[in-house]
Amino acid sequence: MIASAPAKIILVGEHAVVYGYPAIAAPVSSLRATATITTQDHRSGLLIEASDINKVLPIVRANASVNDALTQTVQLVLSHFGLPAPNATIQLASGIPMASGLGSGAAVTAALGRAVAQAMHQTLHDDDLNRIVYEVEKLHHGTPSGIDNTVIVYEKPVYFIRDEPLRLLDIGSSLHLVIGDTGQPSLTKKAVGDVRRLHDAEPATIQPILAQIGSVVENARETLAQGDISALGALMNANHRLLQKLTVSSDALERLVAAALDGGAYGAKLSGGGRGGNMIALVAPDSVDHVRKALLEAGASNTYVTEVR
Ligand code: PMV
Numbered sequence: 120m121i122a123s124a125p126a127k128i129i130l131v132g133e134h135a136v137v138y139g140y141p142a143i144a145a146p147v148s149s150l151r152a153t154a155t156i157t158t159q160d161h162r163s164g165l166l167i168e169a170s171d172i173n174k175v176l177p178i179v180r181a182n183a184s185v186n187d188a189l190t191q192t193v194q195l196v197l198s199h200f201g202l203p204a205p206n207a208t209i210q211l212a213s214g215i216p217m218a219s220g221l222g223s224g225a226a227v228t229a230a231l232g233r234a235v236a237q238a239m240h241q242t243l244h245d246d247d248l249n250r251i252v253y254e255v256e257k258l259h260h261g262t263p264s265g266i267d268n269t270v271i272v273y274e275k276p277v278y279f280i281r282d283e284p285l286r287l288l289d290i291g292s293s294l295h296l297v298i299g300d301t302g303q304p305s306l307t308k309k310a311v312g313d314v315r316r317l318h319d320a321e322p323a324t325i326q327p328i329l330a331q332i333g334s335v336v337e338n339a340r341e342t343l344a345q346g347d348i349s350a351l352g353a354l355m356n357a358n359h360r361l362l363q364k365l366t367v368s369s370d371a372l373e374r375l376v377a378a379a380l381d382g383g384a385y386g387a388k389l390s391g392g393g394r395g396g397n398m399i400a401l402v403a404p405d406s407v408d409h410v411r412k413a414l415l416e417a418g419a420s421n422t423y424v425t426e427v428r
Contacts, residue, residue, distance in 0.1 A: 379400035379413055
């Protein structure tokens with residue numbers, strides 16, 4: 120038995136979404152975290168093996184300590200069902216680069232949550248899983264807006280506003296995106312904390328920038344519904360310039376964004392927490408290969424392609 124969850128990109132609106140403005144995000148279904156379940160009759164308890172992070176968790180029992188994200192996830196699923204840990208081994212694997220704005224943490228949590236439920240022969244509804252993944256995100260990432268868990272659990276493009284019900288997105292024409300990885304891990308918690316300090320120190324400068332990002336997202340929502348790809352590209356560029364002002368870009372991100380635009384992308388911007396991690400470029404289907412090559416030549420450690428529809 121295998122459970123899984125995808126990576127995600129933020130098309131527009133990161134950082135401002137923490138302050139209540141809308142953002143648009145989409146799953147990257149080709150990049151996934153997986154959890155393989157083997158039922159063990161001869162042992163009592165649950166063993167989690169996370170080879171990517173060189174971790175084997177001790178068998179989880181009812182009152183294990185909960186300072187670890189994986190243990191915390193298991194505990195939340197067990198208490199949701201009010202059941203003891205199943206006798207099983209769950210092997211976690213993730214093809215999603217860590218600390219790079221692609222939501223690897225939330226994807227691993229979602230895959231593990233699904234796997235624990237499957238090992239107990241229970242059905243874990245997406246609404247409940249979404250709450251559980253958000254709890255784990257809160258413990259380990261400070262003040263998450265909730266966008267990562269939402270797009271990853273439902274695996275659909277979303278128009279997201281913090282603390283508001285899920286809204287799926289209306290997409291008029293499918294989007295081809297090339298994702299470029301700077302290869303430089305960056306902790307979202309740090310970038311979000313720095314933006315918060317900047318906001319508190321200079322509210323008169325920062326608040327209007329956040330509001331402008333909010334307007335970019337509203338316009339992007341309309342252009343997406345109309346299928347106007349070139350207008351959407353321009354909005355992504357505007358969003359990137361506003362993110363620069365929030366100090367969350369980096370030299371490597373700037374190089375990749377410039378290379379994508381020179382290579383013919385409609386628009387390009389950092390995606391996620393920034394300061395490193397990944398950027399995205401909106402491209403015509405026949406320029407995917409060209410933009411990929413341009414990104415690799417500009418120093419990308421890897422590129423991924425995804426279609427949003
Ligand atoms: O996890 P990341 O790096 O994709 O960042 C999430 C987006 C932020 O807006 C920067 C933070 C948040 O909680 O929404």
